[in-house]
Amino acid sequence: MLPGLRFLTAGESHGKALTLIVDGMPSGVPITADYINYQLSRRQKGYGRGGRMKIEKDQVEILSGVRAGKTLGSPIAMTITNRDWANWQTIMDHEKPDPSLTKVVNHPRPGHTDLCGGMKYDHHDMRNILERSSARETAARVAAASVGRRLLDEFEIEIASHVVNLGGVEISAKRLPIQDIERISEESELRCIDPEAEKKMIAKIDEAKKKGDSLGGIVEVIVEGLPIGLGSHVQWDRKLDGRLAQAVMSIQAIKGVEIGMGFQSANLFGSQVHDEIFFDQNHKRYYRSHNNAGGLEGGITNGEPLVVRAVMKPLSTLYTPLKSVNVLTHEPYEAAIERTDITAVPAAAMIAENCVAFTLAEAFLEKFGGDSLKEVHRNYETYLKQVKDY
Ligand code: EPS
Numbered sequence: 001m002l003p004g005l006r007f008l009t010a011g012e013s014h015g016k017a018l019t020l021i022v023d024g025m026p027s028g029v030p031i032t033a034d035y036i037n038y039q040l041s042r043r044q045k046g047y048g049r050g051g052r053m054k055i056e057k058d059q060v061e062i063l064s065g066v067r068a069g070k071t072l073g074s075p076i077a078m079t080i081t082n083r084d085w086a087n088w089q090t091i092m093d094h095e096k097p098d099p100s101l102t103k104v105v106n107h108p109r110p111g112h113t114d115l116c117g118g119m120k121y122d123h124h125d126m127r128n129i130l131e132r133s134s135a136r137e138t139a140a141r142v143a144a145a146s147v148g149r150r151l152l153d154e155f156e157i158e159i160a161s162h163v164v165n166l167g168g169v170e171i172s173a174k175r176l177p178i179q180d181i182e183r184i185s186e187e188s189e190l191r192c193i194d195p196e197a198e199k200k201m202i203a204k205i206d207e208a209k210k211k212g213d214s215l216g217g218i219v220e221v222i223v224e225g226l227p228i229g230l231g232s233h234v235q236w237d238r239k240l241d242g243r244l245a246q247a248v249m250s251i252q253a254i255k256g257v258e259i260g261m262g263f264q265s266a267n268l269f270g271s272q273v274h275d276e277i278f279f280d281q282n283h284k285r286y287y288r289s290h291n292n293a294g295g296l297e298g299g300i301t302n303g304e305p306l307v308v309r310a311v312m313k314p315l316s317t318l319y320t321p322l323k324s325v326n327v328l329t330h331e332p333y334e335a336a337i338e339r340t341d342i343t344a345v346p347a348a349a350m351i352a353e354n355c356v357a358f359t360l361a362e363a364f365l366e367k368f369g370g371d372s373l374k375e376v377h378r379n380y381e382t383y384l385k386q387v388k389d390y
Contacts, residue, residue, distance in 0.1 A: 004369065005362040007144035011080075013134035014088035018080040020140045022065070022147045024365065027073035028373035031150050036060045039146040039354060040080070040139060046346030047189040048205040048215070050339055055084045058139050073371055076147060080139050092131070103127060107324045109335040111316030115327070124327055126336075135252040135344060138351045145354035148361030154373060155380065157225040157360070158182070161353035163191045164309070166201040166345050167208065167215035178224050178305070191219075191346040209342045212320030216253070216312045217345035221356045223295070223306040227380070228387055230301040230363040239299025240363055247355040248310045251348060256311040260294020275304070284388070308356055312348045315340055 004024050011018035040058040058080050065076030090098040105126040108114035117129030149159065160178050162185040164171050171194035176184070184193040192198040208215045231240025245257040256263075265273045275288035288304055295306035317340035324335040368379040 005148060005358075005365050007141075007147075007358070009137055009140035009144060011082075011137065011140060012092060012131035013082070013136035014084055014092050014131060015082060016085045016092075017082055018137070018140035018143075020078050020144045022076040022144050024362075025065070025071045025073065025076060025147060025151065026365070026370055026372050026376055027071055029071040029147075029151050029154065030069055031066055031071055031076075031147060032069055033060050033062055035150060036062075036078070036143050036146045039142050039149070039350075042186075042350045043139060043142050043347050045189070046191065046341075046344065047202055048209075048341060048343035048345075049347070050341040052084060052136075052339060052341075055087075056139075057083065060143050071147075078143055080143060082136070091127075105130060105336045105338070106326050106328055107333045107336040108327065109316045109318075109338075110322045110324060111313065114336070118327060126327070130338065133252070135347075138251065138347070141251075142351055142354045145358035147358075149354055149357035151361045151364065151373075151376075152357055154377075155225070155227075155364070157223060159221065159223050159353050159357050160185065161191065161219060161221045161349040162193050163201075163345050163349050164218045164220045166190060166192070166217035166343065167204040167314075169197055169200040169204055171197045178222055181222060185349070189346070191349045205342050208314075212318055213342075214314040214316070214318060214340070215343040215345070216314040217343065217348075218309055218311050219345060219349035219352055221248075221306075221308045221310075221349070221353045223356065223360065226295065226301045226303070226306055226360065227367075227384065228301055228303040229383070230360065230367055231296070231299045233298040233300060240301065240359075241296045241299050243363070244306075244308055244356055244359050247359040248308060248352050251310070251312075251351050251355060253312045253315060253344070254310050254348065254352075255313045258294075258309045259296055260307050261292040262294070262309060265292065306356070306360075308352070310348070310352050312345050315342075315344060 006024055007022045009020045037059050044053050060078045060080055063077040065072055065074045091101050091103045113129050113133035114126040118126045158178055160182040162181055181193055185191045190198050190201050232238040241259050248257045273292050275290050275292055278287050280287055291304045295304045317338050321335040324333055326333045368376050370376045
């Protein structure tokens with residue numbers, strides 16, 4: 001099978017720039033650098049970020065695939081300049097990095113890619129690993145994913161994200177409409193819709209900072225307006241739940257993903273978990289008693305809101321470092337300290353939001369695919385009629 005919508009990113013955290021290519025977008029989809037830059041600016045926010053975010057002001061330069069504000073159908077290439085490169089140029093030089101500079105990493109951080117990456121790629125200076133494993137890469141990922149997101153906008157599919165737990169502080173269980181989640185989370189420093197919980201989260205971040213420690217949390221992505229029938233039950237790699245989990249799980253520091261009621265359903269009877277089916281005679285549509293399935297049954301969207309949650313571990317660079325070993329001498333040593341964030345959970349929420357959007361755009365094009373946006377619209381409208389008549 002030929003690949004459909006896909007993207008690749010390249011770039012080191014302190015290299016000259018991040019680069020990305022999005023391949024497989026139909027023609028005619030409106031897209032501007034402003035649209036992508038808005039998503040990038042959302043990614044940079046969040047109480048608890050480190051000094052790097054004061055240096056960067058992420059902006060894309062579109063190199064190809066877009067003309068007169070619309071996609072051409074050809075590959076879309078972009079770059080994002082790393083402003084911090086100016087401070088790292090001599091260290092990251094492609095030919096002769098300055099040997100007198102002391103940015104060599106020999107003491108792997110527990111929980112980070114340093115040690116296993118160093119062993120696998122045979123680098124004793126683990127900067128050669130951490131530069132790419134850094135979550136700086138998510139800037140490129142968000143830029144790429146926002147192109148897919150732009151396609152979903154055309155079909156009035158709405159996406160929001162928020163932080164539901166930070167360092168063990170949970171928001172109240174009250175469910176809000178998606179528009180409120182979007183608005184309130186956008187105004188919050190922590191992408192948190194519960195002001196009381198937010199205050200406690202901020203106090204927790206301050207406490208972690210004082211201790212030289214870090215914090216993780218749980219983020220939630222909600223999508224409304226999806227058609228019934230994205231993804232498929234017929235083959236393992238076409239199941240949308242599995243594909244969403246992969247997209248979100250691959251975000252740096254994510255350790256678990258759940259859909260709908262997720263892990264909590266282990267504690268309940270089936271009768272308490274499954275969403276009973278009803279038919280609304282007035283609107284001639286099926287509906288459910290609740291949405292514990294999180295919008296997916298058998299790897300197929302069922303028309304209910306999609307709810308994806310992910311847990312982010314506390315970041316592994318600690319200003320009060322854990323025990324480690326020097327990989328040259330094998331002597332005990334404190335883990336290396338790289339400049340880092342106390343927490344990046346608010347950023348992870350919106351990164352997950354965009355990764356989910358891209359996976360949905362991919363599934364959307366598989367189902368309604370065409371070479372132009374017009375063709376996708378035609379296919380979509382015909383299919384909606386089929387579902388309506390069911
Ligand atoms: C990161 C460490 C910090 C973060 C970075 C991820 O970077 P630096 O070492 O340059 O200060 O700020 O995140 C970003 C640069 C970003 O754009 O999100 C890490 O160790 O993964």
